[in-house]
Amino acid sequence: MEEKRHTSSHYERELQEVKEGLLYLGALTEKAIEQAMGSLLERDSALARRVIAEDERIDTLDMELEERCIKLLALRQPAARDLRFITTAIKINGHLERIGDMAVNIAQKAIALNDEPQLKPYIDLPRMAEITRGMIQKSLDALVRDDCALANEVRQEENTVDCLNDQIFRELLTFMMEDPRTIHRALLIMQISKNLERIADHAKGVADMVIYMVTGHSVRHQYPECPDRNA
Amino acid sequence: MVNQEDRIIIRTENVNFYYGEFQALTDVSMAFETNRVTALIGPSGCGKSTLLRLLNRMNDLIDGCRVEGRILFEGRNIYEPDVDPVEVRRRIGMVFQKPNPFPKSIFNNITYGPRLAGVSGKADLEALVERSLRQAVLWDEVKDILGQSAMMLSGGQQQRLCIARALAMKPDILLMDEPTSALDPISTAKIEELIEELKKTYTIIIVTHNMQQAARVSDFTGFFYLGKMIEFNVTEKIFTKPDMKQTEDYITGRFG
Numbered sequence: 001m002e003e004k005r006h007t008s009s010h011y012e013r014e015l016q017e018v019k020e021g022l023l024y025l026g027a028l029t030e031k032a033i034e035q036a037m038g039s040l041l042e043r044d045s046a047l048a049r050r051v052i053a054e055d056e057r058i059d060t061l062d063m064e065l066e067e068r069c070i071k072l073l074a075l076r077q078p079a080a081r082d083l084r085f086i087t088t089a090i091k092i093n094g095h096l097e098r099i100g101d102m103a104v105n106i107a108q109k110a111i112a113l114n115d116e117p118q119l120k121p122y123i124d125l126p127r128m129a130e131i132t133r134g135m136i137q138k139s140l141d142a143l144v145r146d147d148c149a150l151a152n153e154v155r156q157e158e159n160t161v162d163c164l165n166d167q168i169f170r171e172l173l174t175f176m177m178e179d180p181r182t183i184h185r186a187l188l189i190m191q192i193s194k195n196l197e198r199i200a201d202h203a204k205g206v207a208d209m210v211i212y213m214v215t216g217h218s219v220r221h222q223y224p225e226c227p228d229r230n231a
Numbered sequence: 232m233v234n235q236e237d238r239i240i241i242r243t244e245n246v247n248f249y250y251g252e253f254q255a256l257t258d259v260s261m262a263f264e265t266n267r268v269t270a271l272i273g274p275s276g277c278g279k280s281t282l283l284r285l286l287n288r289m290n291d292l293i294d295g296c297r298v299e300g301r302i303l304f305e306g307r308n309i310y311e312p313d314v315d316p317v318e319v320r321r322r323i324g325m326v327f328q329k330p331n332p333f334p335k336s337i338f339n340n341i342t343y344g345p346r347l348a349g350v351s352g353k354a355d356l357e358a359l360v361e362r363s364l365r366q367a368v369l370w371d372e373v374k375d376i377l378g379q380s381a382m383m384l385s386g387g388q389q390q391r392l393c394i395a396r397a398l399a400m401k402p403d404i405l406l407m408d409e410p411t412s413a414l415d416p417i418s419t420a421k422i423e424e425l426i427e428e429l430k431k432t433y434t435i436i437i438v439t440h441n442m443q444q445a446a447r448v449s450d451f452t453g454f455f456y457l458g459k460m461i462e463f464n465v466t467e468k469i470f471t472k473p474d475m476k477q478t479e480d481y482i483t484g485r486f487g
Contacts, residue, residue, distance in 0.1 A: 004485035011484070077443050079470045079482045216472025 011076055018072070018089050019144070021065045025096045026140040028058050030133050032103035033199065037129040040110035040192065041122055048107035048114070058100035065093045081213075088213040092143065095202040095209075099136065102195040102202075109188045109195075119175065119185040128164045128196045131157055135203035142210045151214075154207035156224050161200035168193040233451065233464055240265040240434050241286060241323075241404060246300035248281055250293070255281045257458045259300075263404075263451075268426060268435045270445035270466065273455035274486065279438045282455070283406050286436065287323035288316040304404075321348065324397035328409040330389030332381035332396075337373050340381045340392055341399045348400070359399055366432070367395035368425050387418025394425065398433075405429065407437040411444065423448050442482055446470045454478045 006012040032051050039048035069090045072078060078086055113119075135154045142150040172186040208220045242262035248255050256278045263269050271279035284290045285302060288309060301308045309319050321344075333340050341360045342350075350356060360377065364370040369391040373384070381392055390410060397405060407426075411419040426435055426448045439445050445452055445466065452469040454462045454477070462475040473479045480486055 004480050007484045007486060079442065079446070080473055080479045082483045083471060 011072075014068070014072055014076075015082065015085065018065065018068055018086070021061065021068070022089060022092055022096070022143065023140055025058065025061050025065065025093065026136055028054075028061070029096050029099040029103065030136055032058065032100055033106070033129060033133050033136075036103045036106040036110060037126060039107055040113060041126060043114045043118070045111045045114045048110045051107040052104050055100050055104045058097060062093055062097035062100075066090060069093070084213045084216065088143075088209040091209050092206050095205045096136075099199050099202050102199045105195045106192050109192045113185060113188050116185055119182055119189065124164050124168050124171075125189070125192060125196070128161055128168075128193065128200075131161055131164075132196050132199045132203060135161075135200055136206070139203050139206035139210060142207060143213070146210075146214050148211050148214050151207040151210040152224075155204050155219075158200045158204040159224060161197055165193050165197040234262045234264050238264040238267075241302065241304045243282070243285070244301040244303065246282075246285065246298065246302065248278075248285060248290070248299070249297045251295045255458055256285075259460050261453055261460055261463050263434060263436055265403075265434045266430055266432075267450040268430050268437060268448050269451040269453065270449035271436065271438045271453050271455060272440075272442060272445050272481075273461075274481065275440075277455040278458040279453075279455045280408055283325075283408055283436060283438050286404070286406055287320045287325055289320070289325065291316055321400050322402050323404040323406060324400055324402035325406040325408065326390070326393050326397055326410050329413045330386055330393050332384070332389050332392050334380065334382055336378050337381050337384070337392060338377040340396050344396065344400050363395040363399040364392075366398050366429065367391045368421065368428070369395055385418070387414050387421060390414060390418065390422060391425065394422075394429075398429075402433065404434045404436065407435065409438055409440060412440065419444070442470075454481060456481070 006015070032054065035047055036051045039045065039051065069086050072086055076082070135157050138150055139154045141147065142154065169190060172190055175182045176186045205220070208218070211217070211219050239262045243259050246256055246259045259278075259282060271283060273279050281290065285298060286304075286309075290296050290298070298310055302310060304319070304323065307314070309316075333343060335343070338360055341363050342356045345356065345359055350359065361370060361374075364373060369388060372388060373392075381389065384392060390413075394405075394410075411422050414422065423444065426437070429435060430450075437445075437449065446469075449466045452464060452466045453460055454469065454473075454475070456477055462469065462473055462478045464474065468474075469478060470482060473482065
């Protein structure tokens with residue numbers, strides 16, 4: 001359905017700027033994940049340090065966006081879809097900022113791992129990273145297009161990431177049981193996997209908020225069925 | 232159904248209303264719950280004030296107007312020929328946009344209506360004045376100057392005096408037509424606080440252009456557009472996720 005424009009063009013623009021800010025923040029976090037994973041796969045600690053340094057931009061943008069939203073709440077007293085959008089924006093903003101922090105965690109673990117010989121070829125981790133990056137992208141596309149179906153896709157994918165995380169955990173467990181000298185590296189890899197799994201949780205959080213924004217119903221703390229989740 | 236059937240004090244059934252040839256309301260059916268605040272919102276000319284005035288037959292005073300449908304107050308159609316409009320207006324009081332005290336003393340403003348209705352006796356009238364002014368949260372401010380002219384009160388005090396005057400008739404329903412649009416924010420806040428208090432005793436129906444006010448004070452909200460009731464819902468629902476696109480457009484300021 002075509003959206004009517006707001007009577008106040010200033011207000012319309014301010015709302016649009018919040019949306020654009022979120023998309024930009026989303027792009028920064030995707031890049032942070034890509035580079036953090038790149039620093040692991042390419043054993044490039046300089047790149048990892050860049051990710052850590054650039055998190056400051058994400059933090060600054062997070063605070064700016066939050067301030068804008070609070071200003072809109074105070075000055076415009078938004079209602080209905082505008083109110084749902086702004087409250088959603090505040091929460092999505094928080095999710096994205098946390099994703100930035102997780103990318104930093106991954107970069108830090110990568111630096112530690114790069115100091116030692118590689119334990120094993122990385123196969124599932126890049127897959128996980130790819131899925132989680134896609135989830136962030138899709139959840140923000142869903143935001144722009146008011147697309148609940150797409151948001152639901154993201155919510156489903158969170159299961160896949162959880163399953164991959166479990167699988168990595170089991171695999172690393174066997175490494176550690178066979179050779180205790182691998183424990184340090186295995187734990188670091190596990191933490192990277194855990195961080196990716198947490199990123200997927202946050203991406204699902206973004207998707208949950210999109211569904212709230214569009215429908216007015218909260219689906220937070222509701223999880224789509226995953227048959228092999230406890231396998 | 233938004234309302235609880237057993238709590239309904241007044242309802243309109245398929246009401247059409249015409250000013251001469253012009254149809255101001257089209258097929259309005261809605262119900263108002265007792266001891267609740269219902270807000271009517273919508274752009275200018277949407278028919279919300281017309282509906283409010285229909286509820287206590289204030290439109291009778293306008294030439295060439297015509298009502299179709301029924302307005303049932305406690306089950307009885309107030310437009311039946313044998314219904315006394317004065318009695319209707321006693322039980323369904325009204326407060327207007329601009330404070331309109333009589334150019335009389337504060338005391339006499341309150342007692343004017345009850346005296347006409349046959350209340351006499353100094354003690355009874357004094358008790359009534361105190362009770363009404365207390366209910367309108369004006370007593371403490373005016374108790375020592377009851378003999379002075381109502382015209383010397385501030386706008387906010389005058390409006391509360393008008394509310395007290397309406398309450399003195401012991402109505403069941405209080406209709407308020409933009410009661411704070413001529414008041415400053417502090418006086419507005421006092422009236423809103425008062426509405427919260429009054430709904431324990433009275434049923435309140437309020438027309439307001441201030442949507443935040445509707446959101447703050449009302450339990451139910453009806454949105455009107457071009458003489459039709461577009462949506463009637465619990466206020467919280469109207470302001471967070473209304474069912475109708477037109478309502479959403481209006482309350483978010485995407486209109487016209």
